[in-house]
Amino acid sequence: MVRNIVIVVCLAGCGLLPGAGLDSSATSAVHQGLEILGIEEQELGFFKQWATDSFFRLKAVDRMLDNPLEVAGYVDSSAGLFLENEHNILSLVWLQWLETDVKLNPTDSVRLRKEVLGLTREPVQGTVMLPVNLAKAINTIVAGFEVADRYLEKAVAGLSKKELNVLLGEAPDFWADEDDTLSPTLCGVLHREFGQAYDTAQEVEAETVLVYVRKIERRSLALSGLAVVYAAAEAQRLLTEEPLMFPHEAGTRTVPGIEGGVYFELETEFGLVVVGGDGDNTYNHDCCIIIELGGHDTYRNRAGGAVGVLNKPFSVVIDLKGNDLYSSDRLFSQGAALFGAGVLIDLEGNDVYRSSHYSQGGAIFGTGVLADFDGRDMYDAGFYAQGAGHFGIGLLVDSKENDSYRCLCYGQGFASTWGYGLILDGEGNDQYYAGGG
Numbered sequence: 001m002v003r004n005i006v007i008v009v010c011l012a013g014c015g016l017l018p019g020a021g022l023d024s025s026a027t028s029a030v031h032q033g034l035e036i037l038g039i040e041e042q043e044l045g046f047f048k049q050w051a052t053d054s055f056f057r058l059k060a061v062d063r064m065l066d067n068p069l070e071v072a073g074y075v076d077s078s079a080g081l082f083l084e085n086e087h088n089i090l091s092l093v094w095l096q097w098l099e100t101d102v103k104l105n106p107t108d109s110v111r112l113r114k115e116v117l118g119l120t121r122e123p124v125q126g127t128v129m130l131p132v133n134l135a136k137a138i139n140t141i142v143a144g145f146e147v148a149d150r151y152l153e154k155a156v157a158g159l160s161k162k163e164l165n166v167l168l169g170e171a172p173d174f175w176a177d178e179d180d181t182l183s184p185t186l187c188g189v190l191h192r193e194f195g196q197a198y199d200t201a202q203e204v205e206a207e208t209v210l211v212y213v214r215k216i217e218r219r220s221l222a223l224s225g226l227a228v229v230y231a232a233a234e235a236q237r238l239l240t241e242e243p244l245m246f247p248h249e250a251g252t253r254t255v256p257g258i259e260g261g262v263y264f265e266l267e268t269e270f271g272l273v274v275v276g277g278d279g280d281n282t283y284n285h286d287c288c289i290i291i292e293l294g295g296h297d298t299y300r301n302r303a304g305g306a307v308g309v310l311n312k313p314f315s316v317v318i319d320l321k322g323n324d325l326y327s328s329d330r331l332f333s334q335g336a337a338l339f340g341a342g343v344l345i346d347l348e349g350n351d352v353y354r355s356s357h358y359s360q361g362g363a364i365f366g367t368g369v370l371a372d373f374d375g376r377d378m379y380d381a382g383f384y385a386q387g388a389g390h391f392g393i394g395l396l397v398d399s400k401e402n403d404s405y406r407c408l409c410y411g412q413g414f415a416s417t418w419g420y421g422l423i424l425d426g427e428g429n430d431q432y433y434a435g436g437g
């Protein structure tokens, strides 16, 4: 098999040092070109930082503007580091947040772990009847949500209710095509979905949005997302550590909004927790946690997509087996979030992912992760998807086989202000297409 490593890194920040970069013949060609033009290498870093307000400009951008020949080395070292951590979504997301100049240190990692594990000592009601590791997995994710909720509250504490509401109302329209006069505005679309009022007649200038955004405490926003990603990764480890044994008759419960037998369901403050049975299930309603033990399942809900404040801020799906179909027309689905964190982990099977905008590892003011660890998969999404970050982190990681990726635009490794979008595919002959309808 031809090994074809594709990594697309699009960023607005870094702390990585340049790696190998240009080889000797490329470097010599650049120097010959510079000689013909009569300029020195140092002159490439001529003063380009004309914008007087540098509040949002990240260190990496400053460095690359000063030393443009370091760009290739930066991309090489980023690619190497991400590929080394391909199976560790916590490390990947950690690195992404670091690159956006959020101050995180190793003690944060230890503390976050302690905070989540400390809360798991109090098992979530009803989980004591479950196989030990499954109960632990659920308790860990719920504890992760509790920790994440505290940080999320801190992150937005500086915003008034009105300001937060404006950001929630305007965010769905951030990446809509403003030249497309036929498409209705996406402003306030999530308010409508969740039955809340939003004044779409008000004119909100980009400058106003940026004034509000400055009030978000980004370190807390990052820790909120990291708590959820840590809990999801830990749950994945627990669920795959040993086979989960159930009494044969257990998977026969029925739950409204879910087709097929279910092993366990529980309503919590964060939403519905469900453990899907071995058979084929169809999920029509959003859940905060779905652990899917088997079967070729169909997800018509957000599947690890979260919309905070207006609805539930956190969502995790872990699907252990089967060839699954993820199909949603809702914004922020399949490992995506707005003011929160959404994680979708699929461990086996040839899966199909179809989604609308802001999806498949995409986030605004939050953390969105889609991780598929096996199989020939097909990804199809609207705009702003497949590793897209804006005021947040988007990650799509797929580690095996030949896959195909298709999205409208602003995707497949895309970022804007204070964001980091990463698509990481370490194996196979893959197809990428972005653009058009």
Ligand SMILES: [Ca+2]
Pocket (backbone or CB within 6 Å): 260, 276, 277, 278, 279, 280, 281, 292, 293, 294, 295, 296, 297
């Ligand atoms: Ca199932």
Ligand SMILES: [Ca+2]
Pocket (backbone or CB within 6 Å): 292, 294, 295, 296, 297, 319, 320, 321, 322, 323, 324
């Ligand atoms: Ca499945």
Ligand SMILES: [Ca+2]
Pocket (backbone or CB within 6 Å): 346, 347, 348, 349, 350, 351, 372, 373, 374, 375, 376, 377
């Ligand atoms: Ca798969």
Ligand SMILES: [Ca+2]
Pocket (backbone or CB within 6 Å): 372, 373, 374, 375, 376, 377, 398, 399, 400, 401, 402, 403
């Ligand atoms: Ca794959």
